[in-house]
Amino acid sequence: MKKIGIGIIGTGFMGTSHALAYRAAGGIFSGEVAPELISVADVDRAAAEKAYHRFGFRRYTDDWQALINDPEVDVVSITTPNKFHLEQALAAIKAGKHVHCEKPIAPNSEDAKLMTEAAEAKGVITQVGFNYLKNPLIKLAKEMIEGGELGEIVSFRGIHAEDFMGSPHTPWSWRLDPKGGAGAIADLGSHIIAMARYLLGPIVGLNADLETVIKERPVALGASELRKVEVDDIARLTVEFARGCKGNIEANWVATGRKMQLGFEIYGTLGGLHFTQERFNELNLYRSEGNGGHHGFQKIEAGPEHLPYGAFCPAPGHQLGFNDLKTIEMAEFLRAVGNNQASGPDFREAWEIQKIIDATLVSSKEKRWVTL
Numbered sequence: 001m002k003k004i005g006i007g008i009i010g011t012g013f014m015g016t017s018h019a020l021a022y023r024a025a026g027g028i029f030s031g032e033v034a035p036e037l038i039s040v041a042d043v044d045r046a047a048a049e050k051a052y053h054r055f056g057f058r059r060y061t062d063d064w065q066a067l068i069n070d071p072e073v074d075v076v077s078i079t080t081p082n083k084f085h086l087e088q089a090l091a092a093i094k095a096g097k098h099v100h101c102e103k104p105i106a107p108n109s110e111d112a113k114l115m116t117e118a119a120e121a122k123g124v125i126t127q128v129g130f131n132y133l134k135n136p137l138i139k140l141a142k143e144m145i146e147g148g149e150l151g152e153i154v155s156f157r158g159i160h161a162e163d164f165m166g167s168p169h170t171p172w173s174w175r176l177d178p179k180g181g182a183g184a185i186a187d188l189g190s191h192i193i194a195m196a197r198y199l200l201g202p203i204v205g206l207n208a209d210l211e212t213v214i215k216e217r218p219v220a221l222g223a224s225e226l227r228k229v230e231v232d233d234i235a236r237l238t239v240e241f242a243r244g245c246k247g248n249i250e251a252n253w254v255a256t257g258r259k260m261q262l263g264f265e266i267y268g269t270l271g272g273l274h275f276t277q278e279r280f281n282e283l284n285l286y287r288s289e290g291n292g293g294h295h296g297f298q299k300i301e302a303g304p305e306h307l308p309y310g311a312f313c314p315a316p317g318h319q320l321g322f323n324d325l326k327t328i329e330m331a332e333f334l335r336a337v338g339n340n341q342a343s344g345p346d347f348r349e350a351w352e353i354q355k356i357i358d359a360t361l362v363s364s365k366e367k368r369w370v371t372l
């Protein structure tokens with residue numbers, strides 16, 4: 001079994017999720033890889049120390065460069081705010097470490113290009129945190145589309161809506177820092193764009209409207225001083241796929257009541273699919289032929305036949321959770337590191353997604369169709 005030393009930079013929402021996932025990932029493709037939590041870094045030293053105790057890392061630091069230089073660290077996970085991804089990824093690549101970076105890969109496609117080209121030149125394995133693609137039912141949806149079960153695809157409707165920025169009292173934070181890139185279109189839109197590309201292939205053109213709904217926010221929780229918001233709260237896109245069909249995509253972080261509505265509807269000449277992450281153990285399929293004359297969508301429930309569900313649970317209908325998707329993601333990444341063969345979505349794919357995000361900014365500002 002190949003031992004792989006793990007270093008995680010950042011200990012927030014994603015740092016925690018990565019640590020949980022790496023701990024469990026060895027059990028997915030059992031016997032192939034043995035991840036070992038070596039080091040955790042955070043600018044907040046107390047947070048790093050807390051993660052060290054909680055997850056059983058061997059050491060902690062407030063110096064991410066020291067983590068990268070650690071000879072026992074083979075893989076670096078970057079879970080910091082977007083504006084730090086470039087510097088940290090380039091340093092890790094320079095040190096010959098394999099890199100997992102959270103999405104969006106970078107604030108803009110120029111940074112994403114630098115990261116991709118550096119990684120490919122050095123020959124390290126990369127992956128980016130598009131965890132929702134790792135759902136076994138999303139893999140099934142892709143197989144159905146590619147197998148022709150839906151016929152010719154004629155339309156895509158995708159949305160990623162949450163409400164964590166919905167209140168005007170929610171203060172300014174790193175997610176609103178333009179140095180970190182765009183707003184909802186980068187934070188949430190990157191996920192649904194990744195999903196659209198995964199299922200239907202490249203997007204070749206788009207028209208976008210980006211809107212900032214809440215124009216000022218408190219500088220801190222409860223503060224009366226306000227700071228201007230310079231990024232989008234809602235992005236509405238019309239897109240064209242290289243395969244010929246068109247679709248609509250919305251990214252929205254002020255969608256009051258929605259906590260995790262990453263969803264899509266795909267229509268083909270022979271059938272339709274609909275899915276929402278709110279009920280992500282279900283995929284809904286409609287067949288216009290061979291349905292015995294009975295109309296309506298069939299609800300397909302996730303079960304052990306949808307690999308690697310069975311590595312978590314032998315019984316159908318018991319359901320996977322968010323961190324299980326992260327575990328599958330990390331297991332695939334570690335297997336790729338072990339085999340020295342990328343599994344993806346890698347930096348190059350994330351760069352393609354970033355080009356689409358950049359194009360939405362141009363389209364919205366210049367009020368025109370942008371060809372990619």
Ligand SMILES: NC(=O)c1ccc[n+]([C@@H]2O[C@H](COP(=O)([O-])OP(=O)(O)OC[C@H]3O[C@@H](n4cnc5c(N)ncnc54)[C@H](O)[C@@H]3O)[C@@H](O)[C@H]2O)c1
Nearest residue numbers: 010011012013014015042043044079080082102103104129
């Ligand atoms: N894949 C997903 O579903 C998903 C979900 C949420 C966030 N994300 C992405 O993960 C990244 C982090 O988001 P989060 O929600 O975990 O943020 P967070 O604010 O919860 O955590 C960020 C952590 O990074 C630390 N940090 C900040 N600057 C640092 C630096 N220069 N060096 C070291 N540590 C530093 C902070 O102290 C904090 O612990 C972002 O890129 C975000 O878009 C992905």
